[in-house]
Amino acid sequence: MHELGIAFHIIKEVDQLAQEKGYQHVSKVTLEVGEVSSVIPSYLIDCWNWACEHRSKYLKGCVLNVITLKGISYCEDCKETYDTVPAGRTCPHCGSGNTYLVTGDEVTIQSIDVD
Numbered sequence: 556m557h558e559l560g561i562a563f564h565i566i567k568e569v570d571q572l573a574q575e576k577g578y579q580h581v582s583k584v585t586l587e588v589g590e591v592s593s594v595i596p597s598y599l600i601d602c603w604n605w606a607c608e609h610r611s612k613y614l615k616g617c618v619l620n621v622i623t624l625k626g627i628s629y630c631e632d633c634k635e636t637y638d639t640v641p642a643g644r645t646c647p648h649c650g651s652g653n654t655y656l657v658t659g660d661e662v663t664i665q666s667i668d669v670d
């Protein structure tokens with residue numbers, strides 16, 4: 556239930572923000588989800604819809620818009636970056652395994668729309 560936990564976490568954050576700013580209702584949340592974050596967007600949206608109805612004060616019927624961010628890795632040996640998903644941990648430029656993920660495992664709120 557990884558996605559449900561994430562949905563709860565985001566809803567809590569947005570609810571708190573709405574309360575602070577005095578928003579009446581949040582109609583849409585845009586989320587950036589990294590390609591290698593292990594979050595399945597369609598499943599996250601299902602969890603989101605349920606959680607908004609049952610666990611939120613300001614987000615009833617709120618739409619979740621998911622933007623997928625590409626996974627990018629960096630190679631320490633040849634100092635190049637590359638797409639993580641097709642290549643994995645092995646650098647496609649020089650074949651080194653001395654690489655690390657730069658971006659692509661995050662889940663971040665990009666924007667919220669209020670009524």
Ligand SMILES: [Zn+2]
Pocket residue numbers: 630631632633634635646647648649650651
């Ligand atoms: Zn390399």
